[in-house]
Amino acid sequence: MMLVLPRLLVWADEPAPAPAAAAAPAVTDVPDAAGTATGTVKDIPAKEAGKPVLAEIMDAVGHNKISINIVWTLITGYLVMFMQLGFALVETGFTRAKNAAHTMLMNFMVYVIGMLGFWICGFAFMFGGVGQVAALGMNANLNNELVLHLFGKDFGILGYKGFFLTGGGYDVTVFTLFLFQMVFMDTTATIPTGAMAERWKFLAFCVYGFFISMLIYPIYGNWVWGGGWLSQLGANFGLGHGAVDFAGSGVVHMVGGVTALAGAMILGPRIGKYKKDGTPNAIPGHHIPMGIAGALILAFGWFGFNPGSTLAGTDLRIGVIAVNTMLASAGGALSATIYMWIRFGKPDPTMAVNGLLAGLVAITAPCAFVNAPCAVLIGLIAGVVVIWSVLFIDGVLKVDDPVGAISVHGVCGAWGVLSLGLFADGTYGDKWNGVEGTVRGLFYGDASQFAAQFINVIVNIVFVFCAAYLVFKLIEVTIGNRVSAEIEMGGLDVPETGVLAYPDFILAKSDRKETANGELG
Secondary structure (H helix, E strand, O other), X not given: OEEEEOOEEEEOOOOOOOOOOOOOOOOOOXXXXXXXXXXXXXXXXXXXXXXXXXXXXXXXXXXXXXXXXXXXXXXXXXHHHHHHHHHHHHHHHOOOHHHHHHHHHHHHHHHHHHHHHHHHHHHHHHHOOOOOOHHHOOOOOOOOEEEEEEOOEEEEEEEOOXXXXXXXXXXXXXXXXXXXXXXXXXXXXXXXXXXXXXXXXXHHHHHHHHHHHHHHHHHHHHHHHOOOOOOOHHHHHOOEOEOOOOOOHHHHHHHHHHHHHHHHHHHOOOOOOEOOOXXXXXXXXXXXXXXXXXXXXXXXXXXXXXXXXXXXXXXXOHHHHHHHHHHHHHHHHHHHHHHHHHHHOOOOHHHHHHHHHHHHHHHOOOOOOOOHHHHHHHHHHHHHHHHHHHHHHHHOOOOOOOOOHHHXXXXXXXXXXXXXXXXXXXXXXXXXXXXXXXXXXXXXXXXXXXXXXXXXXXXXXXXXXXXHHHHHHHXXXXXXXXXXXXXXXXXXXXXXXXXXXXXXXXXXXXXXXXXXXXXXO
8 A cells, every 4th residue: 555645655564764863954845925934043054054052153143243234334335436426417517518528537537546546555544553343343454553652642643554455454344344435535536526627637637536545535534533643532632532523524525625625726716717806707517407416316325425334234323324314415405495595586406406415514424423403403504504605715715616515525524523513412422432421512511522523623624735735736836737728718528538528519608708818708
């Protein structure tokens, strides 16, 4: 007699075989639509399959946590890299058609040049002495920092490990950190391309790209993020938690804005920007929809910029950071639009864009440390401040900034750093920069934190401006920064890049009507 069972044949008169002593864990072919039975003890690597000991379980938990954090950091880094397209569209749209290929090429090549410069030595100078990055693993390969010993205190100045990502830098934690921090550096490097657009030699821009990525940005970045002396103002002198800048209002945006100020001052205004009496002429951009599209791409990328700076998908503060980021951007756009509408009678779309970006820049430093009402307030203030700044820089300082980059990133970056010192509410940041307790601003009981933030802003202005001014001066006396007047009036696309951005279109008359004496026809 034979019994027929599904996929099994058994003779009734034969004894059943004895089970194997160490059978492998059962494998099921039953679908798991709810996902509740997928991912069990069977999936823990163990010497005895399906029977992990405590140490093996603990290793698996630790490995999975770091895996989550590394994947989170990489994905948010990809979002920040995508912001490069946003910058390219904003800057190109807000400048003239005859320079579109040149402006786009600068935004493209700054990614390439900046990456290589940061890989060569910028990353090592910035993070070579940072020590452990606990969120990405407990490896301490970046452990060489140049330190000055003064007044019984240690002052970190410069890292010096991780050059070319070799030696101790050939590590999964270090490579992950490099990618994320490289795209941050690239944001800084691209900011001056907007302020200096429409008259900057492409070769001079290339030289600048190596300087900003290899020296200026990394040195200041080390002082705040790499364990350097500004971050230790709290531990050394009791000034709050030292200089705190969660995602880079100062380290990224203010450095870019201050650098742009130095460069635009040396470069001088575009032909036709100022009348003989010194009053400014408006030089409209050629593609406002392109600029608005770029701003929305930047706003999207900022969800990598700010939440990603936790370096940890397991840090649940990311939800607060993301919401604060979007609220501040809305506040900035709204206040800028209303202010322009009331003062000038029309809701200028270019200033609405700059208001959105100003709110994003300002919230970047305090996003992890403030509540939602303060995030909105920070954005509302930034939206008005950016307009005041644009009018002052354009009309009083006579510095020509075609896209408002100095105001958006430099001035509002400074406001973001200071706002942390005012509004940090003490719900986050325990042991930040090695100081016990959470981060609190002036309005929440710690005036010393505002003092640390103020010192940070002053150091940023002094160091970055002087360093950038020196770099641009060196370029000026060697290869020159600016194209000739003839090239500028005809457009930089063909003379500087060899191609026209719009070969099938006729350039608007406004692109051809500057005269050598600086008047618009």
